[in-house]
Amino acid sequence: MTTKLLLGDEALAQGALDAGLSGTYAYPGTPSTEITEYVQRRVRAEGLDVHCRWSTNEKVALEEAIGMSYAGKRAMVSMKHVGLNVAADPFVNAAIAGANGGLLINVADDPSMHSSQNEQDSRLYTDIALIPCVEPSNQQEAYAAPAYAFELSERMNIPVLIRLTTRLSHSRSVVKMGEKHGANKLAPPTDRRQYILLPANARQSYRDLIARQPQLLTESETSPFNRYEGGADKTRGIIASGIAYNYVQEAYNGACPYPLLKISQYPIPLASVRRLFAQCDEVILFEEGYPFIEGKLRGLLGDRESMIHGRLDGTVPRTGELNPEIVAQALGLPHMAGLPHSDILVARPPALCPGCPHTDTYRALNAVMDRFPQGRVFSDIGCYTLGALPPHEAIDTCVEMGASITMAKGASDAGLAPAVAVIGDSTFTHSGMTGLLDCVSEDAPVTIIIFDNLTVAMTGGQESKATNRLAAICRGLGVSKDHIKTIVPLPKNHGDNVAVIAKEVDYQGTSVIIAVRECVQTLRRHARKGGTK
Amino acid sequence: MKKDIILAGVGGQGLLSIAAVIGEAALRSGLFIKQSEVHGMAQRGGVVQSHMRLSDGAIYSDLIKEGSADLILATEPLEALRYLEYLKGEGMLVTNSVAFKNVDPYPQDSEIRERIEALPHHLLIDAVAIAKEASSIRCANMVVLGAGSPFIGIPESALREAIAKVFSGKSATIVEVNLKGFDLGRDASL
Numbered sequence: 001m002t003t004k005l006l007l008g009d010e011a012l013a014q015g016a017l018d019a020g021l022s023g024t025y026a027y028p029g030t031p032s033t034e035i036t037e038y039v040q041r042r043v044r045a046e047g048l049d050v051h052c053r054w055s056t057n058e059k060v061a062l063e064e065a066i067g068m069s070y071a072g073k074r075a076m077v078s079m080k081h082v083g084l085n086v087a088a089d090p091f092v093n094a095a096i097a098g099a100n101g102g103l104l105i106n107v108a109d110d111p112s113m114h115s116s117q118n119e120q121d122s123r124l125y126t127d128i129a130l131i132p133c134v135e136p137s138n139q140q141e142a143y144a145a146p147a148y149a150f151e152l153s154e155r156m157n158i159p160v161l162i163r164l165t166t167r168l169s170h171s172r173s174v175v176k177m178g179e180k181h182g183a184n185k186l187a188p189p190t191d192r193r194q195y196i197l198l199p200a201n202a203r204q205s206y207r208d209l210i211a212r213q214p215q216l217l218t219e220s221e222t223s224p225f226n227r228y229e230g231g232a233d234k235t236r237g238i239i240a241s242g243i244a245y246n247y248v249q250e251a252y253n254g255a256c257p258y259p260l261l262k263i264s265q266y267p268i269p270l271a272s273v274r275r276l277f278a279q280c281d282e283v284i285l286f287e288e289g290y291p292f293i294e295g296k297l298r299g300l301l302g303d304r305e306s307m308i309h310g311r312l313d314g315t316v317p318r319t320g321e322l323n324p325e326i327v328a329q330a331l332g333l334p335h336m337a338g339l340p341h342s343d344i345l346v347a348r349p350p351a352l353c354p355g356c357p358h359t360d361t362y363r364a365l366n367a368v369m370d371r372f373p374q375g376r377v378f379s380d381i382g383c384y385t386l387g388a389l390p391p392h393e394a395i396d397t398c399v400e401m402g403a404s405i406t407m408a409k410g411a412s413d414a415g416l417a418p419a420v421a422v423i424g425d426s427t428f429t430h431s432g433m434t435g436l437l438d439c440v441s442e443d444a445p446v447t448i449i450i451f452d453n454l455t456v457a458m459t460g461g462q463e464s465k466a467t468n469r470l471a472a473i474c475r476g477l478g479v480s481k482d483h484i485k486t487i488v489p490l491p492k493n494h495g496d497n498v499a500v501i502a503k504e505v506d507y508q509g510t511s512v513i514i515a516v517r518e519c520v521q522t523l524r525r526h527a528r529k530g531g532t533k
Numbered sequence: 534m535k536k537d538i539i540l541a542g543v544g545g546q547g548l549l550s551i552a553a554v555i556g557e558a559a560l561r562s563g564l565f566i567k568q569s570e571v572h573g574m575a576q577r578g579g580v581v582q583s584h585m586r587l588s589d590g591a592i593y594s595d596l597i598k599e600g601s602a603d604l605i606l607a608t609e610p611l612e613a614l615r616y617l618e619y620l621k622g623e624g625m626l627v628t629n630s631v632a633f634k635n636v637d638p639y640p641q642d643s644e645i646r647e648r649i650e651a652l653p654h655h656l657l658i659d660a661v662a663i664a665k666e667a668s669s670i671r672c673a674n675m676v677v678l679g680a681g682s683p684f685i686g687i688p689e690s691a692l693r694e695a696i697a698k699v700f701s702g703k704s705a706t707i708v709e710v711n712l713k714g715f716d717l718g719r720d721a722s723l
Contacts, residue, residue, distance in 0.1 A: 005560045114571065171569035171584075171595035172556055243595070250594035324598040336600030338621065342614040342648060344640040348543065350579035351635065 002177040008168035009034035011142040011175045012106060017042055019147035020181035022073035022101070023051035025061035027430060028459035029080030030115035031169035032108035036078055037460075049183070054456075056465045057401070057430040058083035062090040062105065069103035069159075070195055072187030074150050076104035081120050083107070086401065086431065088125070091159075095129035096205045097195045098157040101184050102150030108164040111289050111321035117381075117400065119319065121289035122163050126266060130209055132156075132216050133266040134225055135163040135242040139173040141225060141264060147181060152219060156212055165288045166321065168243050217267050225264035228272045233257045237280030238331075239273070241293060244286035247327035268293055277304065284330060285310035288322055349389055357517035358384045358451055360489035362392040364497040365420070365449065368505055369394070375418040375505075376411060380404035380432070382424035383457045383519075395422060402431030408446045409439050417445060418505045425452040425466035433473060439510040440478040447504045448512045453519040461522040474512045483511035490517065534564070535590070536686040537597045539616045540583040542608035543633045547674030550699065551606070552583045554678060558687045558695035559587050569595040578635050580612065587686060606681040608660070608674055609633045610645045617652075626652055627681040627722070629660035629673060656680060658721045664714050672714030679718025689719065 006014060013035045016024065026036040039052045051068070055061035058079040068075035077087070084091060084107050091105065107125075110116040126133045134149050136142040142164065149160040193201050220226060238256065240248045241263040248256060261276050263269065276283060285294045291311040298308055309315035315330050316322070329335065352359050362384075369375055379385055379395035380403065387394040397407055408421035423432045428450050439446050450470055456462040466473070474484050485504060487497045497515075504511040518526075538555070542548035552568055559566045570583040584597045599618050605626045607613030613628035620626065626649065632642060649655050658680045664673040675696065682692055696715055700708045 003560070005556050005566060167569055167595050170571065171567055173567050173592075173595075174560060174565065246593045246595065250598070254591060254593060323596050324594045328598070336598060338600035338602070338619050339617040339624075339652070341618050344644050344648060345611065345615055346636055346639060348578070348580050348612075348636055350544075353578065 003174050004177065005172050006139055006143070006175045007034055007170060007172050008136070008139050008142045008164055009108070009170070010038040011139040012136075012146060012162065012164065013038035014042070014175070014177070015143040016076055016104065016146035017048070017050065018178060018180045019150050020074050020183045021050055021076060021146070022183045023065065023068040023075045024078065025051070025055045025064045025075070026078040027055055027058050027061055027083060028456050028462045029083050029108075030459055031110055031166045032078045032080045032083070032106065032164070033459045033462070034169070035106055054463050054465070058087040059090060062087040062094070065103060066090060066094050066097070069099050069101040070188060071101065073101040073184045075101060076106055076146070078106040078108070080116065081107055081109040081122050082116060082118065082400065084122055084125055091125065092129045093197060094159050095131045096197055096202055096209060098205065099153045099159050100187070100189045100194075102153040103159040104146060104149050104153065104162055105159055106162045106164065108166070108169045109289055110166050112166070114166055117398070119289065121292055122161065123266060123292045124290065126161050129159075130213060131159050131161060132219065133161040133163055135264045135266070136168065136225070137242050137245040137262065137264050138168070139171070139175050142168060143175045144178065145225075147178065148224070156216065156219070158209070158212065158216075163242065165243055167288075213267070217270060220265045220267050220269040221271050223265040223269070226269050226272065227262045228275065229256065229260040229262065231256050231258040231260060234259065234279050235281050237261070237276040237283045238286070239263060239276065239283060239293060240286040242288050244288050244322050244327070247322055247324050248286060248331075250324050251328045251331055251333055263293065268296060273297065277307075282307045282309060284315060286316065286322060286327055286330070287311070350386060351389065352383060352386050353520050355520045356383070357453055357489040357515065357519070358387065359392070360491060360494065360497070361449065361451055361515040362387045362394040364489070364494055364501055365422070366392065366394050367498045368501045369420070372418050372505070374416075375420065376416060377420045377422060378404045378408040378411065380423040380427045382427050382451070384422060384424055384451045387422070401427055402435060405432050405435035405439060405446065405448055408448070409435065409444045412444050412446050419446050420505065421446060421448045423448065423450055424457075425450055425454065425470060426456040426464040428470070429464070429466040429473070433477060436474065436479070436510075436512070437477050443509045445508045446510055447501070447507070448510070449501070450512060450514045452514050452516040454516070455519045455522045457519045457521065461519065461525065470514050479510055479512050483507060483509065484514070485511070486514045486516060488517055489515045534686050535588040536586070536604065537602045538585040538587070538604045538606055538685065539597060539602045539619050540585055540606050541612040541616055542581050543612060543635070544578050544581050546581070546608040546633070547671075548581045548583065548608055551608075551674050551678045552585060553699050554675075554692060554695045555585055555587075555685060555687070557698050558691040561694060562687055562691050564589060564687075565592045567592045567595045580615070582612070582616065604681060604684045606677060608677050610649060610657070611640060614645065614648055623654065625654040625656070625684045627656045627658075627677070627684065629677050630657045631659060631661045656722060658718065660718065663717045663721060667710055667713040667717055669710045672711045675711045675714035676718035676721075679715035679720075680722040682715070682719050683722055
């Protein structure tokens with residue numbers, strides 16, 4: 001039997017490849033990036049016929065996957081949790097349209113916000129879309145999930161969300177490979193109205209979606225991913241979902257004395273939950289993320305309130321990811337003390353790399369903004385967000401992908417001046433272009449600096465759709481060609497760059513400065529390979 | 534056999550290559566493995582750490598419990614001290630002694646050395662100087678692995694084979710340099 005040592009992300013990717021995947025779509029985002037990178041490596045190494053190029057953003061990626069599913073092939077899309085916000089429109093509507101070829105939506109949540117601005121729980125989205133969710137608890141289940149979910153998706157005519165969390169995405173284990181499934185044949189839907197969500201059709205499709213819910217519940221009740229393990233001691237019952245199951249197993253070294261309900265498929269398997277509540281005096285819940293199951297069990301009136309323990313009554317911390325200590329403590333097990341915490345530690349915050357082009361752009365921008373204490377710099381998501389920290393302290397905001405240009409415009413509408421937006425090349429094509437069009441349409445006095453390092457640097461140097469296209473895009477969107485400037489952020493150009501930025505900040509209309517210099521990390525990689533981009 | 538190992542260092546020091554070698558060696562030795570690591574923001578000169586769990590029986594949690602690590606293996610001395618609460622009372626700490634000072638203020642070398650030498654079981658090695666002997670400071674991570682290798686619970690031969698496998702995509706010289714670094718690190722430990 002073949003085994004491989006794989007990250008949770010990689011196990012999911014390998015599982016999808018073995019399950020007859022024809023196309024994967026994604027925008028990079030920690031902790032989901034390695035799913036697509038793994039598919040790309042396998043495709044290169046084995047010459048597989050699987051689409052695996054990066055997409056411009058998560059919405060686009062999901063729509064492309066829906067298109068491939070429409071054509072009858074097995075498709076998946078991968079993103080981080082906040083990416084699902086970007087893709088929320090196709091996500092909810094894909095559930096109404098259904099799936100032709102199997103359609104998987106892989107979302108990696110990031111509780112504790114290791115590399116994110118919130119810790120939203122993607123399971124909540126499945127309530128809006130009314131679709132099933134598989135939440136693997138370990139790497140082997142991450143491998144098994146795609147084959148299972150593709151079959152479920154095709155049989156039930158519905159997209160399936162596979163939820164990962166940081167610790168599973170980024171933890172390796174030995175995974176046994178299973179059977180290989182061939183790709184589906186091209187087979188668009190025979191009902192040509194299926195994907196035309198005009199109200200008359202959508203109403204019927206929505207009724208059909210509702211009508212499938214009892215069957216989806218039955219699927220959960222009988223799912224190999226869900227398991228009721230009967231412990232002898234009924235003073236307590238435990239519900240553990242996803243990776244939280246491992247921490248409970250760890251606490252009792254694989255021999256939990258209490259009845260333990262493992263939930264790795266949703267909708268919540270109600271019969272098993274009822275059985276647990278009927279058998280046990282109290283129930284403790286462990287969920288990685290929001291108290292999603294717990295909240296439903298409590299309900300609004302909560303007549304069993306006193307027997308339910310979890311994140312909502314403080315038995316488990318309300319925020320942050322779980323770990324073996326938190327779970328053991330909630331179960332009343334003794335704490336194992338290690339050596340005392342060291343008294344001389346200092347934090348080592350992430351910083352821009354030595355020689356990073358953003359450093360030179362921020363130095364020049366700061367030199368200009370020092371003259372305007374009332375001015376503000378609206379930033380975005382990427383390496384350049386580190387410009388918030390010393391030594392630069394150059395930016396005032398970072399809210400979500402694309403919010404630099406649009407927030408600068410809104411603040412400018414309110415009278416704030418100068419309003420400067422800084423945005424990376426790939427973030428600009430992800431969701432900055434539409435905001436720029438708004439600026440142009442009103443000739444808003446906003447100065448936009450695009451930090452073009454020719455890659456998606458933060459997530460490890462993936463292909464940027466913006467490369468060699470930025471000036472043309474800005475011109476196409478209507479920015480005056482006299483106010484599209486290109487600078488090269490290098491120490492020797494500092495004086496010139498300050499002058500260019502100062503001039504455009506003074507200009508009372510929309511201007512774009514493209515600061516182009518390749519990321520030092522990808523430059524080094526390209527140099528090692530003996531070629532340049 | 535059951536070993537819980539904390540790997541600690543700074544982004545760019547090759548910590549994840551150490552993890553890859555141990556993982557490969559454990560796979561070849563038929564062990565169960567869980568190895569959790571931090572990606573993303575941490576790569577930019579920030580803290581990098583990995584929880585490596587090896588066992589001949591099933592492993593449940595991807596994370597190591599406090600007070601249960603057998604070994605802290607570090608490419609940077611202050612990073613070695615960051616996770617002491619995970620180390621068992623009788624646990625071993627093996628670290629490179631050369632500090633990576635990219636923040637200010639930074640504890641004095643003497644303070645760091647003092648704290649490490651106060652631990653019941655420790656080994657401080659100058660992995661950079663030893664790596665220079667092996668002809669490339671880029672193999673300092675393998676020197677650290679070599680120094681930690683007697684405490685990992687995997688035969689030396691399996692670790693050496695794993696180095697050859699993990700670096701097989703590179704030139705034969707790079708494989709040799711890394712093996713030499715490993716051997717010199719191991720010599721420094723025994």
